[in-house]
Amino acid sequence: MMQDALTLYKLIVLYMLDKASFPLTKTQVSDFIQEKDYTNFFTLQQVFSELVDTELVNARSIRNRTQLSITEEGRETLRFFGNRISDAIRQDIDTYFQENEIQLRNEVSVQSNYYKSTNGEYEAHLLARDRGITLVDITLSVPTEELASSICENWQKKNQSIYQYLTEQLF
Numbered sequence: 001m002m003q004d005a006l007t008l009y010k011l012i013v014l015y016m017l018d019k020a021s022f023p024l025t026k027t028q029v030s031d032f033i034q035e036k037d038y039t040n041f042f043t044l045q046q047v048f049s050e051l052v053d054t055e056l057v058n059a060r061s062i063r064n065r066t067q068l069s070i071t072e073e074g075r076e077t078l079r080f081f082g083n084r085i086s087d088a089i090r091q092d093i094d095t096y097f098q099e100n101e102i103q104l105r106n107e108v109s110v111q112s113n114y115y116k117s118t119n120g121e122y123e124a125h126l127l128a129r130d131r132g133i134t135l136v137d138i139t140l141s142v143p144t145e146e147l148a149s150s151i152c153e154n155w156q157k158k159n160q161s162i163y164q165y166l167t168e169q170l171f
Helices: 002-019 026-035 041-053 072-084 087-109 145-170
Strands: 057-062 065-070 110-116 122-130 133-142
Touching (some): 002 041, 002 057, 002 065, 002 087, 026 041, 026 087, 041 057, 057 110, 133 145
Antiparallel strands (some): 122 133
16 A cells, blocks of 8 residues: 555656656645645655656755756656546646746746855856746855855845846846
8 A cells, every 4th residue: 555655656746747847846846745735744755765766857956955857767657657646636736836837937947056166265156047048147256155155045035136137237
C-alpha cells in the first residue's frame, strides 16, 4: 500500500512539473501538496529524492532554493502511468495553476546568488527572466559576504522596481 501511495505522489509531482512551462521550486510543489493534505513533508522529501535519483526530474540549487524540472524520461513515465492520477487531483492541480501561474512564474524567474571571486571580493549575480528571455543580468562586486547576501535578498524583493528604474534611466 505504501509503495502505491509513493507512486501516486511521484506522479503528482511529475504532472505538476509537466503542467508548468517553467521550473518549480521544491517549496512551490510542497506547498500545494501539503495544502491539499495529500502527504506530509518527510514523505515528499523522499519522493523528490527518488525522482531525482531515477532521473525523472532534474534538481538545480540556487542559494536556498531548489528548482525542479521534468526530464524527457519523466514525461514518458507520466504518459505511461499518468492515468493513475484521479480526475479530482488533476482538477486540483489544473485549478491551482490557473489561479497561481503568474505568481509561480515570478518566483522562479528572479534569481540571485553570490560567490567569492578570485580577487577575494564577493560577487552578487542577479538575474530576471521572463518566458526564457533574460531581462536583466547584473553582477556586482562587493567587499563582504554579508553585503553580497543582502544584495541577493533585496533583489528578490525589489527586482521589479529596479528593472523599472533601469529602463526609465536608460531608454
